[in-house]
Amino acid sequence: MIIRSLETEGFVWGISGMRFSDIGERSLISKITEVLGGLEHDDCAVVELDGDYLVVTTDMLHRETDFPDQATPWQIGWMSAAVNLSDIAAMGAEPLGVLIASGIPPETDLEFVEEIFEGIRDCVKAHGTEVLGGDTDAHRELTICGTALGRVSRERILRRRGARPGDLLCTTGSLGGAGAGLKALKIGRIDLARRLLEPCPRVREGIALAGTGAVTAMMDNSDGLALSLHDLAEAGGTGFLVECERIPIAEEVRAIAESDDEALEMVLRAGGDFELLLTVREDMIDDARKACELTVIGRAVETGIWLERDGSRIPISRRGYEHGS
Amino acid sequence: MIIRSLETEGFVWGISGMRFSDIGERSLISKITEVLGGLEHDDCAVVELDGDYLVVTTDMLHRETDFPDQATPWQIGWMSAAVNLSDIAAMGAEPLGVLIASGIPPETDLEFVEEIFEGIRDCVKAHGTEVLGGDTDAHRELTICGTALGRVSRERILRRRGARPGDLLCTTGSLGGAGAGLKALKIGRIDLARRLLEPCPRVREGIALAGTGAVTAMMDNSDGLALSLHDLAEAGGTGFLVECERIPIAEEVRAIAESDDEALEMVLRAGGDFELLLTVREDMIDDARKACELTVIGRAVETGIWLERDGSRIPISRRGYEHGS
Known part of the structure; x- marks a missing residue:
């Protein structure tokens, strides 16, 4: 038997880097969805x-x-x-x-x-x-x-949905390396672009995490942290709060970003990092940590996608961190 | 466990309509094969x-x-x-x-x-x-x-290899419809191009044939009958003899081909028919026929790919029927 998803009728569709002049990305997906049935x-x-x-x-x-x-x-x-x-x-x-x-x-x-x-x-x-x-x-x-x-x-599969408010939000590896790589290529620092050009899929980490029973939701952050948070929130019906100072900033970002704001943009907006973004039951975080190196960067909340920075909460839009908002 | 093929180490690779100016199709495949391992x-x-x-x-x-x-x-x-x-x-x-x-x-x-x-x-x-x-x-x-x-x-899977001399060579449906469609488009007879533009994969026939235990080898003829015969022969280490008058010529071919030679070219050389080409144990041909409509067009022989036409045997090259050969 085939199921297109575990609970709902739906298929999985990705959209990568679309720039449809007249169509628009959203109307294209909704058109495909309309033709093929529900979208998971x-x-x-x-x-x-x-x-x-x-x-x-x-x-x-x-x-x-x-x-x-x-x-x-x-x-x-x-x-x-x-x-x-x-x-x-x-x-x-x-x-x-x-x-x-x-x-x-x-x-x-x-x-x-x-x-x-x-x-x-x-x-x-x-x-x-x-x-x-x-x-x-x-x-x-x-x-x-x-x-x-x-x-x-069946017992181990991890989906985008499943996070509950209170779960810890975690990431593998470090963030922003691909974004830094994009800038590195522009300014001729190809030595800093390896994370972008040779992404390392977290296959072993994914398998190990799935074996712990501690993870409630997971996806890769290939479209950047901001978009991934929104996708994870949408799938699970929760919100997220990210604590800025806990984000594991990639070395390449530290080497090339000219300000904290620029570094944050590389983390939030640039695609290509291919780390795993996941939520973990708070009482089982030690089990998850045994599976692989993880950094807790925040937690699932009831609603909204927030960045806590210097004591204040700023909303993170799908497009990333927005200055002055 | 994964096997890349049932018996040999090899992966499956298709080449469709390549026209590599400098590379050449064969050297490209052999290069890919060299890099990835054996080719099945x-x-x-x-x-x-x-x-x-x-x-x-x-x-x-x-x-x-x-x-x-x-x-x-x-x-x-x-x-x-x-x-x-x-x-x-x-x-x-x-x-x-x-x-x-x-x-x-x-x-x-x-x-x-x-x-x-x-x-x-x-x-x-x-x-x-x-x-x-x-x-x-x-x-x-x-x-x-x-x-x-x-x-x-495992018991039912059908491969390209498996034919033995004496097995009956069969096809589903009729042949040449796609080749006729190509000509039809050139001369503005779009009414005769449907077989080309809306190919019908033989899914039900394939499943039913696999269930009979009568079929020894199978593939689709999407690259035309000539190339498919050579592929089937190469995979199984046999040859084939096709009896010209037994070939089920598609209606569209009869409507549009100007000579028997042109009709034969449409059958042998043109890709796009998507019929199943298979070999059947002679003693079980009735079982195979119960699975779906089949036409016996010849048989597996020890060696060579031959067309029997008007009492003489003509070799069929990979490129198809060659005039005067």
């Missing part, structure tokens, strides 16, 4: 399988919009696998494999293609899985569409 | 799951190379789902669902997008399955990358 917000679609769940996700990346000019072909390959594995990680699932459909411009150098696939191979191997298959054809613009499959037991 | 030829990748197999396939289609100008948006959507479901059908598997990653040009009309997704929805519903999820972003050229998942028991 999660990192992966879920299929029931003998008491376990199969989770599956797909993500299409394009040369112009997704791969910075400075990315090496190996990094292009790595990124293409990593973004999909991160969605598997966000469900607490173990990856079963990756498929890669690639559209390659006919004039592409053979070594360039080889290095892309080396990057894909190295990324899947580093995360304990493999390339199962794929499809290649000629395309005007380099386009790589990855699909990742994973498996997780 | 099949319509889907296979993952072991509790005694069953999960089969999964992905296929990226582009506006310029894959969708004829005359295709309606509904047909674009239908085709995008159908090509993937056909690969599931070829393994004898039951579809579990489809994911759709789409790159949509920002200037696209909202109704156009709506109709694409209606086509996708109608195709998956018509074949007993559903859209599980997807991803949408802005892209210069309309690009739709579908992924289909299916499930089949």
Whole structure:
């Protein structure tokens, strides 16, 4: 039997970096939703399988919009696998494999293609899985569409919804590294752009966290902390309060941001960090900490998305921290 | 546990309509193979799951190379789902669902997008399955990358390899309809192009055939009969003899081909038919026929790919029937 989600009728849809001139992102999603049925917000679609769940996700990346000019072909390959594995990680699932459909411009150098696939191979191997298959054809613009499959037991699966007021809001790793990387590329500091160009999906952390029973909701923060908080809040019907001074700011941010405000923007607004954002039952935070390194950055509240900074609460909009608001 | 194929180490890779100026299709595949490990030829990748197999396939289609100008948006959507479901059908598997990653040009009309997704929805519903999820972003050229998942028991799964000399070579439906459609579009006879624009994946037939135990090998003929015969022969280590007068020629071919040679070219060379090409144990052909309508078009032989026509045997090259050879 297939379920499109665990409780509601709905499918999972991602929107990445859309800039639709006339359409507008929201009307496009609502149109797709109208045609296909209800929409479920999660990192992966879920299929029931003998008491376990199969989770599956797909993500299409394009040369112009997704791969910075400075990315090496190996990094292009790595990124293409990593973004999909991160969605598997966000469900607490173990990856079963990756498929890669690639559209390659006919004039592409053979070594360039080889290095892309080396990057894909190295990324899947580093995360304990493999390339199962794929499809290649000629395309005007380099386009790589990855699909990742994973498996997780019913008891362990983690969803975006599930947070309750009082739960601790946590993140893996540090935040803002990808945002700092974007600025680094602009000013020629490629040494500070590695977090952006070689994102590390938190596969082991996701599996370990799912095994604790302490986590109530989880997603990856690939669209930046602000948007992710709103998505998590919407899915779970809660709000969140983030304590500014607890945010684990990435080293690259400290190296390159010219002010605290700029650093905060890198954390909140820039996409590409691929950390896990999760809520943990307060009485079980020690169990969660045994699974992997975590930083508590705030907690789930009844309503609103708030940043507590220098003693005052500022609302965080979907677009991030807004100056003067 | 994951296996990349049933017996050998290998992944599944498709190449569709490549025209690589400098690279060349073969060197590109061999490069990908070198990087990723052995290559297995099949319509889907296979993952072991509790005694069953999960089969999964992905296929990226582009506006310029894959969708004829005359295709309606509904047909674009239908085709995008159908090509993937056909690969599931070829393994004898039951579809579990489809994911759709789409790159949509920002200037696209909202109704156009709506109709694409209606086509996708109608195709998956018509074949007993559903859209599980997807991803949408802005892209210069309309690009739709579908992924289909299916499930089949270990006893039933059908592969490209498995044919033995003496087995009967069979096809579902009729052949050449897509090739005739290509010509129809060129000469403004869109009424004869429906088979090309609305391919019908043989999902029910594939499941029923897999249940008979009579089928020894199967694939879809989406690249035309000639190439498919070579692929089936290569996978199974046999040859094939096709009897020209037994080929079920599509109505559209009869309506539009100007000679028998042209009709044969449409059958052998043109891609897009999406019928199932299979081999059946001779003593069980009646069982196979109970599963679905089949036409016996020849048999597996020790070696070589041959067309028997007017009493003589002509070799069929990978590119199809060659005049005067």
